Amino acid sequence: MSAASEKHALKVEKTKLLIVEGEDERLLFSALLKHLALEDVQVLGVGGKSMIKRTVAALVLDPNFSSVKALAVVRDADFAEGAGQANNAAAPVAFRSVCDVLAANRLAVPPKHGVFAPGPPRTAVFILPDGESDGMLEDLCLTAFTSDPAHPCMDRYFTCLTAAGIAHASNRIAKARMHALLASRREPEPRLGMAAQKGHLDFSAPAFGPLVNLLRALG
Amino acid sequence: MYTSIHIRNFRSLDDLTIDGLKRINLFVGKNNAGKTSLLEGIFLLGGATSPNVAMTIGYLRGQRFDASRPEPDPIWRPLFARLDTTKEIEIIARREEEAAERRLSITAPEVSLVEYATPPEEDVARAGEEGPVRELQFRYLDAFGDSITRRASVDPKTGAVSAQRAQRLDFVRSSFVSARSFSSLTRNMDQFGSLLRRKQDHQVLEALRLLDPSIKRLEVVPEAGGSTIYADMGLANLVPLLVCGEGVVRMFSIAVELTAASGGVLLIDEIDNGLHHSVMPNFWTQLRELSRLHDVQIFATTHNDELIRSALTAFGEGYEDLGLYRLDRRDGGVKAVRYSEEALRGVAEAGFEVRG
Numbered sequence: 001m002s003a004a005s006e007k008h009a010l011k012v013e014k015t016k017l018l019i020v021e022g023e024d025e026r027l028l029f030s031a032l033l034k035h036l037a038l039e040d041v042q043v044l045g046v047g048g049k050s051m052i053k054r055t056v057a058a059l060v061l062d063p064n065f066s067s068v069k070a071l072a073v074v075r076d077a078d079f080a081e082g083a084g085q086a087n088n089a090a091a092p093v094a095f096r097s098v099c100d101v102l103a104a105n106r107l108a109v110p111p112k113h114g115v116f117a118p119g120p121p122r123t124a125v126f127i128l129p130d131g132e133s134d135g136m137l138e139d140l141c142l143t144a145f146t147s148d149p150a151h152p153c154m155d156r157y158f159t160c161l162t163a164a165g166i167a168h169a170s171n172r173i174a175k176a177r178m179h180a181l182l183a184s185r186r187e188p189e190p191r192l193g194m195a196a197q198k199g200h201l202d203f204s205a206p207a208f209g210p211l212v213n214l215l216r217a218l219g
Numbered sequence: 220m221y222t223s224i225h226i227r228n229f230r231s232l233d234d235l236t237i238d239g240l241k242r243i244n245l246f247v248g249k250n251n252a253g254k255t256s257l258l259e260g261i262f263l264l265g266g267a268t269s270p271n272v273a274m275t276i277g278y279l280r281g282q283r284f285d286a287s288r289p290e291p292d293p294i295w296r297p298l299f300a301r302l303d304t305t306k307e308i309e310i311i312a313r314r315e316e317e318a319a320e321r322r323l324s325i326t327a328p329e330v331s332l333v334e335y336a337t338p339p340e341e342d343v344a345r346a347g348e349e350g351p352v353r354e355l356q357f358r359y360l361d362a363f364g365d366s367i368t369r370r371a372s373v374d375p376k377t378g379a380v381s382a383q384r385a386q387r388l389d390f391v392r393s394s395f396v397s398a399r400s401f402s403s404l405t406r407n408m409d410q411f412g413s414l415l416r417r418k419q420d421h422q423v424l425e426a427l428r429l430l431d432p433s434i435k436r437l438e439v440v441p442e443a444g445g446s447t448i449y450a451d452m453g454l455a456n457l458v459p460l461l462v463c464g465e466g467v468v469r470m471f472s473i474a475v476e477l478t479a480a481s482g483g484v485l486l487i488d489e490i491d492n493g494l495h496h497s498v499m500p501n502f503w504t505q506l507r508e509l510s511r512l513h514d515v516q517i518f519a520t521t522h523n524d525e526l527i528r529s530a531l532t533a534f535g536e537g538y539e540d541l542g543l544y545r546l547d548r549r550d551g552g553v554k555a556v557r558y559s560e561e562a563l564r565g566v567a568e569a570g571f572e573v574r575g
Contacts, residue, residue, distance in 0.1 A: 009524060009570055009571065009572035009573075010569055010570045010571045010572065011571065011572040044569070046569055047568060047569065051565070051568060051569065053561060054561045054562065054564040054565035054568065054569075055565045055568075055569045056565070057559055057561040057562035057564075057565050058558070058561075058562040058563075058564075058565030058566045058569060058571045059565070059571070060562075061545070061556050061558060061562055061571075061573075062571060062572070063545070063547060063572075063575045
């Protein structure tokens with residue numbers, strides 16, 4: 001029996017849907033939507049970006065899908081396969097990949113990152129961190145923490161690690177840096193989604209602006 | 220194997236098309252969405268040159284002749300969508316590696332208006348009404364393009380229903396396991412006897428042991444008034460199969476019919492009846508194995524979410540043998556939603572509700 005069978009069956013319950021990669025993202029975006037007072041949006045964490053294709057294929061067959069007015073998909077750009085370092089090639093590939101999924105399921109294809117295509121349902125794709133750069137949700141959150149008092153301490157910590165010759169994940173450095181930042185809170189919470197739920201993220205930071213605009217257009 | 224089915228003006232189905240059929244096809248949907256009607260339509264096509272099948276499907280729904288008034292109208296009229304006998308029933312199907320479609324059309328050619336006047340003292344006056352359906356015409360266009368027409372009709376003197384039968388070259392064996400298995404146990408006994416003679420009974424036994432491992436063997440015991448199937452459960456005496464519980468009887472019915480339907484089609488209404496959730500994964504594995512072994516295509520209905528999810532687990536990532544379809548009542552009609560293999564993976568992994 002799969003894990004899915006042990007929980008309540010997932011179904012379309014709202015007319016605005018936000019598809020995100022996983023549970024951590026689902027918690028973070030739920031907190032962000034609550035912060036924006038946009039609570040009429042159903043957030044679906046699909047269990048990884050490789051699951052977006054099959055989730056959308058199942059989603060459009062849901063008995064209530066015809067009531068859906070708007071759908072947005074948010075995923076990480078990550079890094080181009082085989083690239084040893086960031087070369088900003090991943091975001092357009094990720095955007096096209098999601099657009100292909102939408103098209104395969106006869107959904108409207110947005111003209112560009114962060115912009116809704118007229119539906120029905122209206123559709124949008126947002127590639128983290130900003131639609132252009134390689135990276136992930138944590139990169140966006142790090143930008144939002146730039147003026148945080150703990151930021152220089154975190155920088156020094158990683159400088160120290162490098163000086164000591166301690167290897168750390170090169171293309172997942174943003175995750176590690178966020179963990180270090182979140183460790184500085186009064187109630188430390190390394191998982192980004194839970195940290196967002198606890199109010200550790202400042203959603204009013206300008207870095208979240210484009211994402212906030214997308215969610216406002218969705219909701 | 221059938222690859223597509225198109226049904227028009229039959230029971231609750233005005234116009235339903237289902238493509239992409241697989242070896243095992245599972246149909247879900249709300250009550251009265253037309254799932255059983257779909258199975259009946261496929262069954263009718265299997266008996267396209269034997270119009271008495273139109274009576275059989277009434278019996279499967281529990282309809283019986285009233286001995287004092289042996290009138291087939293209550294069974295035949297509801298075959299027509301919205302009880303409208305002026306609209307031809309059409310069941311069209313395509314099978315793998317066949318260029319031409321098979322096409323069955325059923326009409327009620329001699330339904331006349333019975334003229335009468337209600338007594339003047341009644342509040343609602345009627346000048347006449349449609350007479351009973353006393354004849355059905357089955358016109359079948361086979362896979363080779365040949366047409367065969369046969370009729371089922373009532374003898375106006377005796378009231379007896381008779382049906383002309385015809386041989387056909389493109390025969391597909393079709394068996395129907397209704398939602399109530401107990402009713403078919405007598406027929407299953409004969410089939411099981413035949414399996415015993417062919418030494419194929421072990422497959423049925425294996426299927427039953429999924430539900431109750433204490434069943435060691437099955438035996439047909441001749442008794443006054445007919446034979447009875449007993450199970451050896453390691454007790455001092457054999458136990459009549461009928462008292463072994465609904466799940467065991469159900470599984471017996473399915474396993475026997477599946478083995479007997481070799482090369483054909485097995486239709487199972489409410490396949491999960493009597494099955495405990497713990498046996499479901501093994502049930503699917505067994506069903507898949509038997510259906511491949513005997514080259515039987517299965518069409519089954521269910522309301523059971525655990526059964527659906529256990530099928531998705533048992534069939535794994537490939538899903539080349541599994542089809543899942545939901546019948547939705549929309550815009551006054553019934554439409555089929557087919558889950559692609561990609562969508563099945565989404566349902567399995569994200570846990571989407573599929574039953575409507």
